[in-house]
Amino acid sequence: MTIAHSExxxxxxxxxxLDGDEAAYRRxxxxxxxxxxxxxxxxxxxxxxxxxxxLVQETLLALHSRRATxxxxxxxxxxxxxxxxxxxxxxxRGRGGRMMAEVELGEDFESGFxxxxxxxxxxxxxxxDSLPAKQQEIIRQVKLEGQSVADTASRxxxxxxxxxxxxxxxxxxxxxxxxxxx
Amino acid sequence: MKRTxxxxxSLVKDLKPVAPRxxxxxxxxxxxxxxxxxxxxxxxxxxxxxxxxEALMLPVFWIKSAYNALLAVVALLAVYHLxxxxxxEGRFFVLIAVIFLAMAVAAAIQLMMSPGETYRVLxxxxxxxxxxxxxxxxxxxxxxxxxxxxxxxAPTDLRLTGLIAGIAAGAAGAWVYSWFCTExxxxxxxxxxxxxxxxxxxxxxxxxxxxxxx
Numbered sequence: 001m002t003i004a005h006s007e008x009x010x011x012x013x014x015x016x017x018l019d020g021d022e023a024a025y026r027r028x029x030x031x032x033x034x035x036x037x038x039x040x041x042x043x044x045x046x047x048x049x050x051x052x053x054x055l056v057q058e059t060l061l062a063l064h065s066r067r068a069t070x071x072x073x074x075x076x077x078x079x080x081x082x083x084x085x086x087x088x089x090x091x092x093r094g095r096g097g098r099m100m101a102e103v104e105l106g107e108d109f110e111s112g113f114x115x116x117x118x119x120x121x122x123x124x125x126x127x128x129d130s131l132p133a134k135q136q137e138i139i140r141q142v143k144l145e146g147q148s149v150a151d152t153a154s155r156x157x158x159x160x161x162x163x164x165x166x167x168x169x170x171x172x173x174x175x176x177x178x179x180x181x182x
Numbered sequence: 183m184k185r186t187x188x189x190x191x192s193l194v195k196d197l198k199p200v201a202p203r204x205x206x207x208x209x210x211x212x213x214x215x216x217x218x219x220x221x222x223x224x225x226x227x228x229x230x231x232x233x234x235x236e237a238l239m240l241p242v243f244w245i246k247s248a249y250n251a252l253l254a255v256v257a258l259l260a261v262y263h264l265x266x267x268x269x270x271e272g273r274f275f276v277l278i279a280v281i282f283l284a285m286a287v288a289a290a291i292q293l294m295m296s297p298g299e300t301y302r303v304l305x306x307x308x309x310x311x312x313x314x315x316x317x318x319x320x321x322x323x324x325x326x327x328x329x330x331x332x333x334x335x336a337p338t339d340l341r342l343t344g345l346i347a348g349i350a351a352g353a354a355g356a357w358v359y360s361w362f363c364t365e366x367x368x369x370x371x372x373x374x375x376x377x378x379x380x381x382x383x384x385x386x387x388x389x390x391x392x393x394x395x396x
Contacts, residue, residue: 017197018199018200019199020197020198020199022194022195022197025193025194025197026190026194029190029193029194030190033186033190053186056186057184057186057189060186060189060190060193061189061193062336062396064193064196064197065396066267066335066336066396067200068200068204068205068334068335069205069265069266069267069335069336070266071266072202074268078268079266079267079268082266082267082268082338083267083336085338086267086336086338090395
């Protein structure tokens with residue numbers, strides 16, 4: 001994944017899109033699609049994962065039909081993730097407002113969602129991009145999406161110990177990179 | 183189920199430029215039209231207050247007008263912010279409390295300066311019972327305009343947005359009505375005007391979650 005997921009990059013694409021630049025718009029939508037999968041997968045239980053693709057599509061459609069509500073002078077990511085958040089709440093509400101939704105919203109939302117969190121998330125994505133694809137994938141699944149090592153192992157066709165070692169090496173490489181940067 | 187790639191394709195194909203300040207221009211247009219409708223309805227059904235010429239000289243007439251206008255402006259600004267997914271109502275509730283308190287002070291001063299036997303007129307006037315309902319009636323065009331505008335925007339707190347959109351419409355309706363109403367009591371305005379505005383607000387809160395969903 002070579003799309004830059006920074007606020008500046010996304011905002012630039014959004015401003016171009018508002019002026020009718022189709023290529024920029026396509027890049028924006030593809031980048032946001034990736035961010036949305038990460039965003040929703042951390043907030044939905046395994047049982048509702050199947051709806052995730054629906055939700056991603058719905059959010060992109062909402063961005064499209066509501067794009068006039070974006071204020072060009074304000075951060076893009078907080079605008080966009082407010083839409084994602086609204087769509088998630090609306091999604092749970094539509095299914096009869098399960099308890100799970102309430103729990104998730106109460107705990108995770110207010111605290112876990114802020115511009116800082118999104119920026120931090122994007123920093124993590126950027127760092128991850130520097131790793132080999134295989135390591136990226138398992139770290140994303142186990143550490144970011146909170147899936148079990150066993151599940152990830154069977155999905156990626158590796159042994160559990162290979163997954164553990166891969167994560168360990170990947171995190172070590174990231175740590176070194178961070179130390180090098182400061 | 184459609185594939186996300188196909189959706190992205192169709193969205194890109196559908197992309198049209200959006201002029202800056204589109205949201206603002208739509209709101210301004212809506213307000214001009216709905217306020218004009220409301221004013222025209224008032225003028226044709228009720229007409230200006232019979233003692234208009236003298237009323238223009240009365241401070242109470244202008245205080246009444248300013249009370250409603252201020253409430254309408256403060257509420258409209260809050261609605262304008264709430265129409266964006268990342269917007270909030272800001273200091274709306276503080277501001278509205280300050281305006282209400284200022285009006286309460288004006289009402290108290292007027293009562294203190296008046297003899298006791300005029301209290302009935304200052305508080306109940308001759309139109310207390312139908313005043314809130316007429317305010318609600320003249321608020322309806324503005325409420326409809328606000329809702330239509332919001333339906334093309336992206337509010338995320340639907341009940342709150344509905345409530346404040348209702349208060350904005352109620353205050354605008356009250357301002358329109360104040361050109362007909364002959365009451366000169368500040369306590370009357372404080373109680374019965376506010377009641378009409380609140381009523382419109384509650385209707386807004388009731389219909390918000392239903393009509394503003396997107």
